[in-house]
Amino acid sequence: MEQALNKSYWKTKSLVDFSTEEWEALCDGCGKCCLHKIEYADTGEIEYTNVACTLLNENSCKCKDYTNRHKKIPDCLVITTKTINKIKWLPDTCAYKLVWEGKDLYWWHHLKSGSYQSVHDAGISVRGRTISEDEDVDLHDHIVDWIENE
Numbered sequence: 001m002e003q004a005l006n007k008s009y010w011k012t013k014s015l016v017d018f019s020t021e022e023w024e025a026l027c028d029g030c031g032k033c034c035l036h037k038i039e040y041a042d043t044g045e046i047e048y049t050n051v052a053c054t055l056l057n058e059n060s061c062k063c064k065d066y067t068n069r070h071k072k073i074p075d076c077l078v079i080t081t082k083t084i085n086k087i088k089w090l091p092d093t094c095a096y097k098l099v100w101e102g103k104d105l106y107w108w109h110h111l112k113s114g115s116y117q118s119v120h121d122a123g124i125s126v127r128g129r130t131i132s133e134d135e136d137v138d139l140h141d142h143i144v145d146w147i148e149n150e
């Protein structure tokens with residue numbers, strides 16, 4: 001049976017103490033981490049593109065096969081408490097990054113707003129802004145500047 005999440009648990013618990021349910025619920029559903037990035041070997045600079053993984057549902061911004069994602073897409077990101085501070089390209093709005101840095105979630109996060117729709121209404125998610133990698137595009141033609149990443 002599912003248990004109700006404690007109110008504001010992300011502010012009172014350490015990430016390492018999250019239950020699986022709390023960990024999964026922290027994702028805001030923005031879909032930004034499912035976009036292809038370009039990393040320049042000489043500078044280490046990273047640019048985002050709007051080219052999405054084949055498994056990203058462009059409307060819901062959720063994975064079409066979350067359970068089997070790592071079997072189907074071997075380089076699908078795995079965020080854990082061991083890897084989170086090593087992933088340079090996570091967007092600044094990513095809930096895992098925010099909580100790891102001791103910050104609060106934004107108002108549009110479903111854990112605050114009570115709705116999975118608010119991440120879309122606030123213009124934070126990738127809904128309506130992506131093209132699938134199945135289109136066989138050149139990533140360099142699809143660099144975008146609407147994802148903030150320090």
Ligand code: SF4
Binds near residue numbers: 026030079
């Ligand atoms: S960027 Fe972070 S919050 Fe957004 S979908 Fe990816 S893991 Fe979830």
Ligand code: SF4
Binds near residue numbers: 054055056057069076
């Ligand atoms: S497999 Fe799913 S979770 Fe992983 S990058 Fe693709 S759409 Fe995102």
